[in-house]
Amino acid sequence: xxxxxxxxxxxxxxxxWKPNRAASKMSQKAVVILFGAFAMVSVLTTFGIVFxxxxxxxxxxxxxxxxxxxxxxxxxxxxxNPEFGIIVLLCGTFLTSAIGLLIAIxxxxxxxxxxxxxxxxxxxxxLKPALEVLAGVxxxxxxxxxxxxxxxxxxxFIPDMQVFNALSAxxxxxxxxxxxxxxxxxxxxFAVPSSLRQGCYAxxxxxxxxxxxxxxxxxLSGIVSSVxxxxxxxxxxxxxxxxAAGQSPTLTLDPRxxxxxxxxxxxQVTKGDAPYGSIAFKTLFAVGMTLFVITxxxxxxxxxxxxxxxxxxx
Amino acid sequence: MVSPQKSAKSNSGxxxxxxQKRYKxxxxxxxxxxxxxxxxxxVLAVLVTGILIQGIPNLSFDFLVSPPxxxxxxxxxxxxxxxxxxxxxxxxxxxxPIGVGTGIxxxxxxxxxxIAQVIEINISNLAAVPSIIYGLLGLFAFGRLFGFIxxxxxxLSGGLTLALLILPVIIVATREALxxxxxxIRMAGMALGATRWQTVRTHVLPLAIPGIMTGTxxxxxxxxxxxxxxxxxxxxxxxxxxxxxxxxGLQEPAFTALPIQIFNWVSRPQEEFxxxxxxxxxxxxxxxxxxxxxxxxxxxxxxxSR
Numbered sequence: 001x002x003x004x005x006x007x008x009x010x011x012x013x014x015x016x017w018k019p020n021r022a023a024s025k026m027s028q029k030a031v032v033i034l035f036g037a038f039a040m041v042s043v044l045t046t047f048g049i050v051f052x053x054x055x056x057x058x059x060x061x062x063x064x065x066x067x068x069x070x071x072x073x074x075x076x077x078x079x080x081n082p083e084f085g086i087i088v089l090l091c092g093t094f095l096t097s098a099i100g101l102l103i104a105i106x107x108x109x110x111x112x113x114x115x116x117x118x119x120x121x122x123x124x125x126x127l128k129p130a131l132e133v134l135a136g137v138x139x140x141x142x143x144x145x146x147x148x149x150x151x152x153x154x155x156x157f158i159p160d161m162q163v164f165n166a167l168s169a170x171x172x173x174x175x176x177x178x179x180x181x182x183x184x185x186x187x188x189x190f191a192v193p194s195s196l197r198q199g200c201y202a203x204x205x206x207x208x209x210x211x212x213x214x215x216x217x218x219x220l221s222g223i224v225s226s227v228x229x230x231x232x233x234x235x236x237x238x239x240x241x242x243x244a245a246g247q248s249p250t251l252t253l254d255p256r257x258x259x260x261x262x263x264x265x266x267x268q269v270t271k272g273d274a275p276y277g278s279i280a281f282k283t284l285f286a287v288g289m290t291l292f293v294i295t296x297x298x299x300x301x302x303x304x305x306x307x308x309x310x311x312x313x314x
Numbered sequence: 315m316v317s318p319q320k321s322a323k324s325n326s327g328x329x330x331x332x333x334q335k336r337y338k339x340x341x342x343x344x345x346x347x348x349x350x351x352x353x354x355x356x357v358l359a360v361l362v363t364g365i366l367i368q369g370i371p372n373l374s375f376d377f378l379v380s381p382p383x384x385x386x387x388x389x390x391x392x393x394x395x396x397x398x399x400x401x402x403x404x405x406x407x408x409x410x411p412i413g414v415g416t417g418i419x420x421x422x423x424x425x426x427x428x429i430a431q432v433i434e435i436n437i438s439n440l441a442a443v444p445s446i447i448y449g450l451l452g453l454f455a456f457g458r459l460f461g462f463i464x465x466x467x468x469x470l471s472g473g474l475t476l477a478l479l480i481l482p483v484i485i486v487a488t489r490e491a492l493x494x495x496x497x498x499i500r501m502a503g504m505a506l507g508a509t510r511w512q513t514v515r516t517h518v519l520p521l522a523i524p525g526i527m528t529g530t531x532x533x534x535x536x537x538x539x540x541x542x543x544x545x546x547x548x549x550x551x552x553x554x555x556x557x558x559x560x561x562x563g564l565q566e567p568a569f570t571a572l573p574i575q576i577f578n579w580v581s582r583p584q585e586e587f588x589x590x591x592x593x594x595x596x597x598x599x600x601x602x603x604x605x606x607x608x609x610x611x612x613x614x615x616x617x618x619s620r
Contacts, residue, residue, distance in 0.1 A: 019507070028509040035419035038412045039433050042485065045478050046436050049447060052454040110350035118344055119351070127351060134358045136602065138539030140573045141365070141595050144580050148588055149364045175357045182354070204331070208340040229442065236444020238542035243580055263446050263542065270449070270546040276458055288450045292443065299442045 053292055056285030063279060069286070075249035075260070077283045078269070084283065086290055088249045092166070092259035096241050097234035099170025099255060100177060104230055107174070108181030109223065115182070116189040117211055128183075135179035143243030146172035151244060164246025164258035173240050181230040188222020189215060221310040228302040232295040238263035262291050365599075369592030377593055381554045382575065386586035391594050393556045394575035397469060398538055398601070400557050401571055404473025404564070405480065405537050410530060413481050417488025417526075422500075422514050441482040448479045449546025457547060465565025469557055472544045472569060479543060480533040487529020491522035524616035528609045535605040539598065541573035548574060572598045 061069070064084050072085030111131070115124055151168040155161050192215050200210040216223065246258030247268050260268070265287055274280040380390025416433075424430040452475030457467045464471040495518050503513030553570040557563050572594060579591035 024509045024512060028511045031511045032419070032423050035415040035423065038415035039419045039424075041412050041478075042416060042437055042440060042481055043433060045451070045481070046440060048455055049443065049451050052451050053447075056454065107350040107353055110347040111354060114344075114347035114351040118347060127355070130355050130358065134354055136535065136539070136606065137358075137361070138541065138573060138598065138602070140539070140541040140576050140580070141361070141599070144576065144588075144591060144595060145361045145364065147580060148368075149360070175354060178354050182351075206336050206340045208343040209336070211343075232442055232444070236446060238444075238446045239577065243577070263444070266446055266450070267542065267545055270453065285450060285454075288447055292447050295442060295444055295447075296439075299439060 049292070053285055053289040056282050057289040060279075060282035060286040063282070064286075073251055075265075078280055082279070084286075085251075086262075086287070088251045089260060089262045089265055089287065090290070091251055091253070092241075092245065092249065093235055093261040093263070095166045095253055095255060095259060096170045096173055096237075096245055096261055097231065099167060100173030100234045100237075101231060103171060103174025104178045104181055104234070105227055108178045108226075108230065109185055111178070111182040112185035112189055112223075113211055113216075115186050117207070117215070128186075131179045131182055134175070135183065137176070139176060139237060139239040140243075142172050142176045143239040146240050146244035158256060161256040162246070162258050164244065164248070165256050166245050166259050167255035169241045169243075169245035170255065172244065173234055173237055176237065176240060177230045177233050180233055181226050184226030184229065185219070185223045188219040188226065191222070192218045218311055221306045224309075225302045225306050228298050228305075232298040235294055235298075236263065236291060238267060242267045262287050365592045365595050368589055369594075369596045372590050372593040373596060377590070378597065381556070382552070382570075382578075383554075386584065386590055389579075389587075389590055391572065391575055391597060393553055394570045394572045394594070395597065396556045397553075397569050397571040398573075398598075400469055400559060400564075401473045401476060401544070402534060402538055403559075404470060405476040406530075406534055408474060408477035409481050409484055409533070412477075413484030413530070413533075414488050414526060416481075417485045417492065418514060418519070420485070421489045421492040422510060422518070437482045437485055441486070445479055445540055446542040446546060448475055449543035451475065451478070452543060452547040466567040467548055468565045468567050469548070469569035470564040472547045472571070475543050475547050476537040476540060479540065480537050483533040483536070484526075484530050487533065488522070488526050491525025491529065492518065494525060495521045524612055528613045531605055531609040531612070535602050535609075538605070539573060539602060541577055544571055545574055545577060552578070572601075 069084050069086055071087075072083050073087060074083040075085050075088035076083045115127060115131075119127060146168050147164075150172055151161075151163065151165065154165075154168050154171075155163075158167075161167070196214055196218055197210050200214045201207075205213065241261045242264040245261060245264065247260055247264060248258045249260040249265070250257060252259065266284055269280050269284050274284065377390045378395065379392045380388065381393055382391070383389040420430055420433060452471055453467070456464045456471035456474050464474070499517050499521070500510075500513055503517050504510070508516070548569050548571075553568050557566065557569060576591050576594045576598065579587040579594065582588075
């Protein structure tokens with residue numbers, strides 16, 4: 001009886017069930033190797049980015065001294081008499097990002113609080129997708145919006161403002177990253193267990209006191225990582241600042257004048273024809289490297305903060 | 315709500331609950347947070363209205379099927395539109411198999427070992443790299459290093475760059491979808507003597523497909539709207555001819571796409587070009603809307619049937 005279920009027991013049953021274990025194991029092995037190779041693509045991408053940036057940056061520093069790169073106060077790499085003061089581009093990036101974050105952080109956090117704590121379910125079901133739509137708007141569309149709709153309005157209030165200016169770019173940049181901060185913070189706030197809120201109410205606190213005193217501190221690690229992601233998105237944002245903030249590298253913190261960010265410089269050079277091996281081409285990667293290092297540091301801070309301060313609730 | 319305040323006042327000596335004042339602050343905070351939420355919606359509404367007002371008058375069938383031109387009234391978006399479609403095909407063809415394969419590998423085959431952890435940290439880092447850096451990678455790696463395959467700064471290089479850009483998103487979506495499949499199904503499969511791959515292929519993956527599809531479509535719609543990396547790779551050239559789906563066409567060292575075309579028109583000083591830029595934005599937004607609606611449809615359809 002027990003013998004008959006085995007295929008090698010002979011008889012007509014043997015051709016009903018043919019476990020080709022060798023083939024099964026082979027396919028398993030082949031798939032693991034194939035998908036493992038696919039997984040390596042993402043690792044190779046990282047190596048590719050680091051290698052690309054390093055390779056051309058080293059080439060760049062063979063021609064331009066690092067001292068000049070970090071201390072010069074003019075940025076004119078495409079001129080006949082070039083100067084390479086990255087501080088000028090850093091200043092432009094700082095200016096637009098700071099304006100954007102001044103808008104996006106408070107509005108984003110308040111939106112997150114509103115969606116999670118105040119909005120009734122039906123309003124939330126409409127508001128959250130609307131914010132997701134805002135997040136899905138291509139940045140070139142935001143660039144159009146900043147240059148052709150926001151700038152004219154701002155100029156009617158501030159008459160001596162230039163057509164290209166950091167204020168308009170920063171303003172729209174703020175609304176472009178607002179959904180990122182709002183949505184990730186909302187996840188963190190929503191995940192705070194309601195027992196904490198109820199405990200706070202039981203002590204006689206009002207709703208606002210509960211939110212600012214208990215809920216937000218409890219969600220702090222998630223909120224901070226959403227803000228840091230917002231910062232790194234602001235720093236890396238390209239199309240809004242290229243279209244609306246201009247192409248004239250200026251060392252200024254005046255939001256009314258035309259400036260240039262790191263990302264806008266990269267677009268400016270690649271849009272024209274920078275032949276391989278030229279100093280303009282190498283400069284591209286030195287600027288890219290600076291940008292990459294900034295976002296990497298931000299990412300590491302976020303990683304460290306979350307590990308250190310993350311609250312775990314049952 | 316007023317009476318407990320009064321009794322509290324009479325009972326306790328030092329303690330002043332000051333409920334009236336606290337409720338006022340509460341009210342103000344609530345109103346401010348509502349205004350913050352609505353500000354995002356208002357900006358979205360102004361943006362959409364502004365673009366519709368500017369762009370609708372020029373929208374016509376001719377606009378869709380004409381090549382770009384130096385004269386704004388004759389210009390159209392046909393090469394850019396086709397360019398975007400071909401970019402989408404290349405990006406999907408490369409990123410879906412690699413992304414889903416990686417997701418399956420990490421979630422089903424290599425859950426807890428060191429390599430998986432390294433890859434995992436690496437993927438979360440990649441997701442935070444600005445898209446323009448991917449453009450530089452594409453410019454160097456595909457445009458130069460593998461230029462003999464891609465033909466230089468071609469549409470193929472652009473598509474491959476976008477594929478690398480959205481790979482982390484697809485991997486994460488695949489893993490999330492696989493995570494939501496109950497473990498009992500894997501155990502049942504293996505109890506019947508199937509290998510891990512056989513279980514995944516015949517039972518786990520079919521259940522995870524809707525989630526994977528939703529995430530993938532959203533990632534692809536992000537790729538379609540990306541501008542910075544393809545400008546860096548493709549040089550934002552003036553391309554009056556439509557691209558073709560042949561090997562030579564893919565290797566043509568100049569290409570255009572909808573976001574590049576919009577960028578070109580917006581950065582010109584003439585107002586007529588700004589108006590047709592708005593029309594092109596409408597076409598781009600319709601494409602994105604269709605893709606997002608598909609993703610939501612897939613999600614709702616399969617969620618309710620389970």
